[in-house]
Amino acid sequence: MTEPDDATLVRSCLEGDQSAFAQLVVRYQRPVYNAALRVLHEPADAMDIAQSTFLKAYEHLATYDPSFKFYSWIYRIAINESLDTLNSRKSLSEIDHERADEAPGPDRQVEGQQARRALEDALMRLTPELRTVIVLRHFMHLSYEDMGDILLLPVKTVKSRLYSARQVLRDRLAACGAV
Amino acid sequence: MTDTEHLALIHAEIDGELDARQRGELARRLLADPDARSMRDQLQRLCALLDATEEVEPPSQLRSRILDALPPAPRVLRRTRWSASRWQYAALAAGVLVAAVVGYETFNAPGPASTELVGTIGATRGRTTLDTVRLPSGPVAGRVSLYRDAAGHGLRFELAASAPVEVLVASDGHTLRAEALGSGAAPGAASTSIALPGFGGSRTVDLTFLMSGRAVGRATLTVPDRH
Numbered sequence: 001m002t003e004p005d006d007a008t009l010v011r012s013c014l015e016g017d018q019s020a021f022a023q024l025v026v027r028y029q030r031p032v033y034n035a036a037l038r039v040l041h042e043p044a045d046a047m048d049i050a051q052s053t054f055l056k057a058y059e060h061l062a063t064y065d066p067s068f069k070f071y072s073w074i075y076r077i078a079i080n081e082s083l084d085t086l087n088s089r090k091s092l093s094e095i096d097h098e099r100a101d102e103a104p105g106p107d108r109q110v111e112g113q114q115a116r117r118a119l120e121d122a123l124m125r126l127t128p129e130l131r132t133v134i135v136l137r138h139f140m141h142l143s144y145e146d147m148g149d150i151l152l153l154p155v156k157t158v159k160s161r162l163y164s165a166r167q168v169l170r171d172r173l174a175a176c177g178a179v
Numbered sequence: 180m181t182d183t184e185h186l187a188l189i190h191a192e193i194d195g196e197l198d199a200r201q202r203g204e205l206a207r208r209l210l211a212d213p214d215a216r217s218m219r220d221q222l223q224r225l226c227a228l229l230d231a232t233e234e235v236e237p238p239s240q241l242r243s244r245i246l247d248a249l250p251p252a253p254r255v256l257r258r259t260r261w262s263a264s265r266w267q268y269a270a271l272a273a274g275v276l277v278a279a280v281v282g283y284e285t286f287n288a289p290g291p292a293s294t295e296l297v298g299t300i301g302a303t304r305g306r307t308t309l310d311t312v313r314l315p316s317g318p319v320a321g322r323v324s325l326y327r328d329a330a331g332h333g334l335r336f337e338l339a340a341s342a343p344v345e346v347l348v349a350s351d352g353h354t355l356r357a358e359a360l361g362s363g364a365a366p367g368a369a370s371t372s373i374a375l376p377g378f379g380g381s382r383t384v385d386l387t388f389l390m391s392g393r394a395v396g397r398a399t400l401t402v403p404d405r406h
Contacts, residue, residue, distance in 0.1 A: 018249065021246075021249070022242075022246055025242055025245050025246060026242060029237050029241055029242055029245070030234065030236070030237055031234075033235070033237035033241060034234050034235055034237075037235055038232075043235075043238075046237075047237070047238055047241060047244075048393055050237065050241055050245070051241070051244055051245050051248060051393055051394075052391065052393045054245045054249075055245070055248055055249065055389075055393070055394070058249050058250070059250070115228060116228070116232075119225075119228055119229070119232075134229065138226065138229035138230055138232070139229070139232055139234075141230075159187075159190075162190070163186070163187060163190045166190065166222060166225060166226070167186075169225055169229075170218075170221050170222055170225050173221075173225060174221055178228075179221045179224040179225045179228070
């Protein structure tokens with residue numbers, strides 16, 4: 001039996017069927033949680049963001065425009081919630097300072113797990129805007145168009161931001177021999 | 180072509196977005212420029228590393244935590260956004276400003292005029308308290324009372340919290356929301372009362388306390404049998 005599509009589930013939910021929303025939760029809890037986790041790098045925060053994302057989606061479901069993809073809409077909520085949480089944390093400069101101390105030195109051989117650790121460190125040292133495009137493109141495997149819908153940016157800007165983010169990551173990982 | 184344009188071609192190649200002419204252009208550049216080849220190889224390895232990152236399984240309790248936090252009546256979401264009143268007053272002890280916005284809606288009848296939703300701050304004469312629930316120390320502390328007076332039923336909030344608190348009030352098909360409650364003052368330092376228009380058919384009032392959209396507590400108030 002074919003599962004109902006997102007638009008059908010949204011419609012059912014708006015007609016009073018809460019189990020329809022439960023199906024949307026099952027369908028999207030994993031990517032929403034992972035998006036928040038990659039942006040915030042903190043499982044407890046990612047759990048909170050996933051919860052608040054779905055709660056907001058539920059509360060504002062009547063404002064959802066079905067001509068857009070539901071996942072773009074809910075990912076946008078998740079990304080905005082994650083960025084709000086990041087903004088409420090300590091300043092980026094403090095994070096940069098701490099992470100810089102933790103980063104592997106240039107003379108260190110980085111392979112396997114170390115390469116992944118170096119990547120995660122480099123990701124967390126990106127600005128939230130650059131980290132977000134990496135998350136959407138490489139972890140959520142979204143198209144430029146979907147990324148533009150989520151970030152409310154033109155595709156040209158999305159590409160430019162993505163290229164910049166990769167360049168910064170390459171520079172940092174090349175400096176410690178991870179790529 | 181400039182270095183910037185060639186760099187854009189490398190990124191576009193990684194994303195599989197080059198046409199035949201662009202592929203030829205990039206190939207010529209890579210043949211002639213070892214630095215460009217090194218850059219391309221490093222970016223490819225970087226992207227392979229990123230793409231190979233495995234998804235993490237969310238905690239098993241996430242689904243139930245989300246569903247448990249949902250307001251009880253999804254159909255109210257279809258209604259036009261409720262009308263609202265705004266109250267502001269100075270807290271007695273701490274001088275803290277508390278603003279409350281109250282909305283109300285029901286899915287069986289049109290929403291009441293905003294004048295019906297007026298809070299009854301400080302108007303306690305002839306008021307009978309039907310039930311009180313105390314909130315232990317936590318994100319939200321204080322107490323909430325269900326009362327009845329000449330104007331009808333209402334809730335009195337005496338809350339303290341580190342951030343503004345929203346409260347979803349659900350009873351007998353009605354959903355009401357009080358926003359920007361709690362002030363950081365000690366419990367009881369400031370209070371806000373809200374009317375419950377249409378209340379009466381149910382014996383219980385369910386409260387969900389939210390901070391930044393996240394449920395941080397629940398409580399239920401019950402009307403005693405003699406009422």
